[in-house]
Amino acid sequence: MITIAGSGLAGLACAYELARRGAEVTVYEKSARIGEGSVSRYAGGMLAPWCEAESAEAEVITLGSRALDWWARITPVVRRGTLVLAPARDRADLTRFAKRTEAHQVVDEARIAALEPELAGRFRTGLHFAQEGHLEPRKALTDLASRVKEMGVTLHLGTPAPAKVTLDCTGMSAPLPGLRPVRGEMAILHAPGVEISRTLRLLHPRIPIYLVPRGDHHFMLGATMVESSATCPPTLRALSELMNAAYTLHPGLAEASVVEVGAGLRPAFANNLPQLVWQDGTLFLNGLYRHGFLLAPAMATRTAEMLIPETENADHRERRTA
Amino acid sequence: MRLYDSEVTSRLLLGTAQYPSPQVLMEAIRASASEIITVSLRRETAGGSGAGFWELLQQLGARILPNTAGCHTVRDAVTTAHMAREVFGTPWIKLEVIGHSDTLQPDVFALVEAARILSDEGFQVFPYTTEDLVVGERLIEAGCEVLMPWGAPIGSGQGLLRRDGLRAMRAHFPDVPLIVDAGIGRPSDAAEAMELGMDAVLLNTAVAKAGDPVLMARAMAQAVEAGRAGFEAEPMERRDMGVPSTPVLGLAELM
Numbered sequence: 001m002i003t004i005a006g007s008g009l010a011g012l013a014c015a016y017e018l019a020r021r022g023a024e025v026t027v028y029e030k031s032a033r034i035g036e037g038s039v040s041r042y043a044g045g046m047l048a049p050w051c052e053a054e055s056a057e058a059e060v061i062t063l064g065s066r067a068l069d070w071w072a073r074i075t076p077v078v079r080r081g082t083l084v085l086a087p088a089r090d091r092a093d094l095t096r097f098a099k100r101t102e103a104h105q106v107v108d109e110a111r112i113a114a115l116e117p118e119l120a121g122r123f124r125t126g127l128h129f130a131q132e133g134h135l136e137p138r139k140a141l142t143d144l145a146s147r148v149k150e151m152g153v154t155l156h157l158g159t160p161a162p163a164k165v166t167l168d169c170t171g172m173s174a175p176l177p178g179l180r181p182v183r184g185e186m187a188i189l190h191a192p193g194v195e196i197s198r199t200l201r202l203l204h205p206r207i208p209i210y211l212v213p214r215g216d217h218h219f220m221l222g223a224t225m226v227e228s229s230a231t232c233p234p235t236l237r238a239l240s241e242l243m244n245a246a247y248t249l250h251p252g253l254a255e256a257s258v259v260e261v262g263a264g265l266r267p268a269f270a271n272n273l274p275q276l277v278w279q280d281g282t283l284f285l286n287g288l289y290r291h292g293f294l295l296a297p298a299m300a301t302r303t304a305e306m307l308i309p310e311t312e313n314a315d316h317r318e319r320r321t322a
Numbered sequence: 323m324r325l326y327d328s329e330v331t332s333r334l335l336l337g338t339a340q341y342p343s344p345q346v347l348m349e350a351i352r353a354s355a356s357e358i359i360t361v362s363l364r365r366e367t368a369g370g371s372g373a374g375f376w377e378l379l380q381q382l383g384a385r386i387l388p389n390t391a392g393c394h395t396v397r398d399a400v401t402t403a404h405m406a407r408e409v410f411g412t413p414w415i416k417l418e419v420i421g422h423s424d425t426l427q428p429d430v431f432a433l434v435e436a437a438r439i440l441s442d443e444g445f446q447v448f449p450y451t452t453e454d455l456v457v458g459e460r461l462i463e464a465g466c467e468v469l470m471p472w473g474a475p476i477g478s479g480q481g482l483l484r485r486d487g488l489r490a491m492r493a494h495f496p497d498v499p500l501i502v503d504a505g506i507g508r509p510s511d512a513a514e515a516m517e518l519g520m521d522a523v524l525l526n527t528a529v530a531k532a533g534d535p536v537l538m539a540r541a542m543a544q545a546v547e548a549g550r551a552g553f554e555a556e557p558m559e560r561r562d563m564g565v566p567s568t569p570v571l572g573l574a575e576l577m
Binding site: 055056057096099100179180181205206226227228229230270271272273 | 342343344345346348371372373374375376377378477531533
């Protein structure tokens with residue numbers, strides 16, 4: 001029996017990979033509902049390993065490139081790529097972004113208009129990362145919870161985990177040295193007049209933003225990165241910067257209703273990469289930082305392989321004896 | 323180099339923002355051998371704390387120079403300085419009062435006023451200023467013992483846009499430590515600032531946003547060292563004509 005503390009993204013992804021390998025799994029979640037206490041509810045839900053590599057270690061590509069297929073088995077994944085843009089005055093940022101990433105195509109004004117007609121005439125050049133996609137984080141998490149329940153995983157909601165568990169996936173609540181919070185602030189917009197079909201990123205030296213379509217003319221606008229443990233709602237400065245940048249991207253967003261604003265703390269280690277750590281007989285999966293949906297599948301696979309290595313080795317043993 | 327009551331060996335000061343990760347940042351600072359690092363204390367951290375990040379920085383053992391980056395008013399800058407003193411336990415403050423959000427040019431009027439308030443309160447102020455000599459004088463009257471003129475707008479990487487202004491500043495303030503803050507993009511810019519006789523260089527984006535921040539940090543340290551040595555060694559004068567470096571008299575006549 002494997003016990004997991006936390007039914008956030010990491011906990012549920014691990015439950016899935018463990019159950020898939022035939023393990024008996026019980027998950028404890030102190031919140032009453034799935035996703036309620038999880039920072040992933042504020043995530044963009046971008047599955048964008050190549051874009052992320054601009055500021056992350058190359059490992060993010062290796063670990064993240066199969067995330068789209070993994071999630072597509074569980075929840076709807078939109079595979080329309082990412083369009084990276086910059087205002088004319090910040091072209092240097094686009095050049096830098098192109099230099100530091102791969103798997104993209106340089107697109108001109110006409111191609112941008114073909115991809116996203118409402119952006120026609122607004123940007124002279126951009127980068128299209130055709131292989132990337134996105135999902136709806138809150139739906140993805142509940143879909144994942146339903147799936148693991150179907151697979152026989154026991155899920156105790158509103159129940160704090162026992163003192164000792166096999167696997168701890170409690171994010172910032174975990175007592176791990178070197179884990180720090182990176183605050184992110186976001187907003188959800190409803191813009192009935194705006195048609196955007198893929199994730200857009202607008203580069204800016206101070207306030208880079210992304211806009212992720214959530215369907216039904218809803219858009220997630222994110223996100224700040226502040227080295228802070230503050231859990232208060234977003235600041236006026238953060239929101240005005242995000243929204244100014246969104247307006248630069250598409251003036252039609254000026255008419256959007258701000259449906260929700262939120263702030264969460266991303267758990268991160270010093271290298272901003274996730275880690276699996278043994279501490280006092282418990283395995284901790286933590287530090288997914290801003291790459292939760294992207295890296296949870298690969299990290300859950302690693303976790304499962306660490307906790308039930310026999311399943312992996314079974315094939316080798318058979319081959320050896322054959 | 324003496325900055326207020328501290329003796330400092332490294333003439334390269336590094337900022338700590340915009341790195342791909344704290345780990346890269348720490349490796350870059352180690353590679354640069356900087357003894358002073360600047361840390362931004364954004365006001366929105368007030369509700370919580372940036373302790374996780376600051377703890378990592380404190381592991382480096384470098385002296386922390388908190389800054390008031392992003393402040394636009396005297397009041398804002400003074401409040402941020404108070405918070406910084408509390409958090410980092412240092413009287414040092416890099417004083418930035420931004421006058422224009424696009425060029426990030428300092429508001430020198432508010433700067434002088436804030437510098438006076440903070441100096442009177444016992445802070446040791448490092449003001450981010452322009453190369454204007456009168457502003458420099460006012461800052462010194464206000465209590466500043468260091469001046470930090472810009473090379474170019476913050477984050478622009480344009481290098482030194484007003485060399486003559488910096489030269490004049492050096493001549494006008496022969497005994498005040500001058501630190502070029504902002505605008506350095508490449509090692510050659512840093513070396514040039516040092517050759518002009520500046521006492522030190524403060525930079526951030528040029529290292530943080532380089533393809534390999536750690537290698538660039540080392541390159542900047544070498545450039546600063548080379549530029550300073552070049553200044554102290556007193557470069558030769560430039561000439562209009564070529565002058566052979568070997569004697570021409572007494573050579574055998576060629577047919």
